[in-house]
Amino acid sequence: MNETSSEGGQLRELVGQMRSEISRAFVGQQEVVDGIVIALLSGGHVLLEGVPGLGKTLLVKAMAEAFGGKFSRIQFTPDLMPSDVSGHAVYDPKSERFRIRRGPVFTHLLLADEINRAPAKTQAALLEVMQENQVTIEGQSSPLDPPFMTVATQNPVEHEGTYPLPEAQLDRFLLKVLIDYPAHDDEIKIVTAVTGGRVGDALDVEGVQTVMSPAHVVAARKLVAGTRVDASVVDYAVRIVRETREASGIRMGAGPRGSIALIRAARAVAVMAGRDFATPDDIRKIAIPALRHRIALAPELEIEAYRPDDILGDLLNTVSAPRQ
Amino acid sequence: MNLDKVTAVLRPRSPWEAADFGVRLVRRDAAAVYQVWFATSLPLLLFALLWIYATPWPGFAILIYWWLEPVLDGPILDVIARRLFGGDADVGKTVRRAPGFAWRNRLFLLTPKRLHFARSVAMPITQLEQLGGATRRQRSKVLNAHVLNHGMGVTVAYHHLWSAAYIGIILGFLAFIPPEYRLEGPLDWLEYLYESESRHAEAANLLLFYLAQSLLQPWFVGAGFGLYINCRTRLEAWDIELVFRRMATKRAAAATTAAALLAVGLAVSIGGSQAYAQDDSASGSDPGFSGFWTSDDITDELDAVFETEALNTMETRETWVRKNPATEREASGDDSAFRDTMRSIGDLFALIVEFGVWILAALVVLLVFLTRHYWLPYLLAGSPVRQRSARVMLASGEVRAEELPDDIPASVRALWQRGDRRAALSLLYRASVFELVRRYGVRLPVSATEGGCLAAVAAQAEAAQSGLFRRIVEAWVMLAYGARVPSTEEVESLLNAWPEHYGEASS
Structure with missing residues (x-):
């Protein structure tokens, strides 16, 4: 079913190379790599959840290196101010004027580490940037250089002193990707790579080659946006999202933004599969990462330790696939 | 007794x-009680375990064990009762008598009385008093008026404590499972225990049930027995009888002593015996000395008792009484006719209500039966999540035989030639899915996408069917989602191969 059009063939090939390069630094966990690449191609942002020490920073740095983009990292803390994210105006005594000092958000890839440790005001400042793709400082709007993507991380274990993101703000993330411990063989590769004649335990991205440019990413995004989506596929995506609103185990279902996210991400999945059209399989593949942060489980299921993934998995088994 | x-x-x-x-009685004789308990309950447990492993219905083992629970209560009751009344409470004899107790308590095994809310109070009537039929009912009525509510309270308390013990034992086991034997989730062992169809899981569940029951069942029986004994103590004034018996014993002992002293006195001093005899006769009014009561003594004693303050307290109570006595009202003929009419109306109304209630009950039962398709799956499926999983239909539920034409290739060809190409390939795809399910038994959920169908068919069907199906799906996907129309030759090739694999000729 692979159909490579001559127009996007080169870009698809570059995307494939980028995945391979990222995987050289970030060993194993191909689903996590795919999730990040899908979000990058779809022009969305990713919420990455996993315990500390699994290489989240390395992943984002490797991706930035693979497409030659700029990379910034903000460690969110309770005393972080919105101006620490977006930038601020500084008075210059020489020129006797205020000068705009740009914050770390002016980059291509922004790693917002432990986003739930900053208060709501600072979170909102970043989420506004994510939504608008521009920053307003002292009334002056500055657009961000495309491609811009935020990878925000959350620690699922430590909740003391955190400010959980409200559902409305979680909705801004295209995907929520779960990062788990590496497999046994992958961990051996990681340990070998880190301890092979090096001092310290830092992972680096020296081995990652730049195979794309930011301009290529922008072009790939246009290619993804032009991917054909049949009406029956849209209908399938909408039926899945609507089912989340009616399912008995879900307290709050996904909104229309969930349907839109499904289609956007499915188009990227299709491009990565070498197709210029999306299929119901693409929707199904990306449904759980695109919806798991947009639903809230009923209290009785939360008490029984069910996860959104369990409920969404069951839900996908009840929605009939298009056949006409 | x-x-x-x-x-x-x-x-x-x-x-x-x-x-x-009652609980303290059990604690006092705990060794004997628990010996009897284990001697009688372990064979029953063994029987239930054999049932699990030897019959095709392992799930009924716990139900059977639970239903036979009164068999185990009888011997415990016997031990406590015998020890209380100073009888022979040999453990071996009690165990040998266990079948007899079961027979005496058959009411609680063979009838809905098994679900008696105050069984611990009701069982002593059948077992200890050995009453049956109308006598038992009459006796129960008298006792229940005093202890039924509290017997039910004991049952409720027992079930709460049993639940706490059962859950505690399970959590205790879970806490001590070594990490290497833990499943993925913290509650996965519970899921295994309750939702697995494994016989080992059933056996483990039965053992946990038994452990919790062993902790509490003797105390439950003892508490009920305590209530029963207390009720009889009150109704039959056992405490007063015991006091009287002690008094009589004391007096009999005093009389014997006095008689002996008298005999010795007579033997020693014959001369003065007449005078002493006269004195004894004179002092016959002192029953404490002589030990013999005369009617005068009793009258005096009763008079003294009736004069005590406890029996001379006056109390004034006010109640409403009819102005016209009943006899006067019955004398009036009009009233009598009116009353008869009202009574007839009342009887008719009662009859209607009684039949109405029965009809209503029958309708409810009928309704429950007729709607079993709706509620039975919920009972069988358990949690809502499980129910969702069960909804996965292992058939192409949305493709029905009546929706498909008899001659698939001809119909597809006609649609194709008419220019309705999407409908043509859709029909071919759906017909293939239908035939794979019907003819080759491929299990396909309704939610299976094209990729899901291909994976299922590749895993479950033969290579020939799988190969043709892959070509059909590819053609359908390219047309439906990629807007790429396959050539007529390609479609003809699929249609020519179709009857061989999916048509009537293939069967």
Whole structure:
């Protein structure tokens, strides 16, 4: 079913190379790599959840290196101010004027580490940037250089002193990707790579080659946006999202933004599969990462330790696939 | 029952103190009680375990074991009762008598009385008093008026404690499972225990049930027995009888001593015997000395008792009484006719209500039966999540035979030639899915996408069917989602191969 059009063939090939390069630094966990690449191609942002020490920073740095983009990292803390994210105006005594000092958000890839440790005001400042793709400082709007993507991380274990993101703000993330411990063989590769004649335990991205440019990413995004989506596929995506609103185990279902996210991400999945059209399989593949942060489980299921993934998995088994 | 040999203080107690009294009886004789318990319950447990492993219905083992629970209560009751009344409470004999107790208590095994809410109070009537039929019912009525509510309270308390013990034992086991034997989730062992169809899981569940029951069942029986004994103590004034018996014993002992002294006195001093005899006769009014009561003594004693303050307290109570006595009203013929009419109307109304209730009950039962398709799956499926999983239909539910034409290739060809190409390939795809499910038994959920169908068919069907199906799906996907129309030759090739694999000729 692979159909490579001559127009996007080169870009698809570059995307494939980028995945391979990222995987050289970030060993194993191909689903996590795919999730990040899908979000990058779809022009969305990713919420990455996993315990500390699994290489989240390395992943984002490797991706930035693979497409030659700029990379910034903000460690969110309770005393972080919105101006620490977006930038601020500084008075210059020489020129006797205020000068705009740009914050770390002016980059291509922004790693917002432990986003739930900053208060709501600072979170909102970043989420506004994510939504608008521009920053307003002292009334002056500055657009961000495309491609811009935020990878925000959350620690699922430590909740003391955190400010959980409200559902409305979680909705801004295209995907929520779960990062788990590496497999046994992958961990051996990681340990070998880190301890092979090096001092310290830092992972680096020296081995990652730049195979794309930011301009290529922008072009790939246009290619993804032009991917054909049949009406029956849209209908399938909408039926899945609507089912989340009616399912008995879900307290709050996904909104229309969930349907839109499904289609956007499915188009990227299709491009990565070498197709210029999306299929119901693409929707199904990306449904759980695109919806798991947009639903809230009923209290009785939360008490029984069910996860959104369990409920969404069951839900996908009840929605009939298009056949006409 | 021999009140003379009773080994505990019998006195009127408040109901909860009485239940506690029964529990303390069990604690006092705990060794004997638990010997009897294990001697009788372990064979029953073994039987239930054999049932799990030897029959095709392992899930009924716990139900059977639970239903036979009264068999185990009888021997415990016997031990406590015998020890209380100073009887022979040999463990071996009690165990040998267990079948007899089961037969006496058959009411609680073979009838809905098994679900009696105050069984611990009701069982002593059948077992200890050995009553049956109308006599038992009459006896139960008298006792239940006093202890039924508290017997039910004991049952409720027992079930709460049993639940706590059961859950505690399970959590204790879970806490001590070594990390290497833990499943993925913290509650996965529970899921295994309750939702697995494994016989080992059923056996483990039965053992946990038994452990919790062993902890509490003797105390439950004891509490009920305490209530029963207290009720009889009150109704039959056992405490007063015991006091009287003690008094009589004391007096009999005093009389014997006096008689002996008298005989010795007579033997020693014959001369003065007449005078002493006269004196004894004169002092016959002192029963404490002579030990013999005369009617005058009793009259005096009763008079003294009736003159005590306790029997001379005056109390004024006011109640409403009819102005016209009933006899006067019955004398009036008009009233009598009116009353008869009203009684007839009342009887008719009662009849209607009674039949109405029965009809309503029958309708409810009928309704429950007719709607079983709706509620039965919920009972069988368990949690809502499980129910969702069960909804996965292992058939192409949305493709029905009546929706498909008889001659698929001809119909597809006609649609294709008419220019309705999407409909043509859709029909071919759906017909293939239908035939794979019907003819080759491929299990396909309704939610299976094209990729899901291909994976299922590749895993479950033969290579020939799988190869053709892959070509059909590819053609369908390219057309439906990629807007790429396959050539007519390609479609013809699919249609020519179709009857061989999916048509009537292939069967």
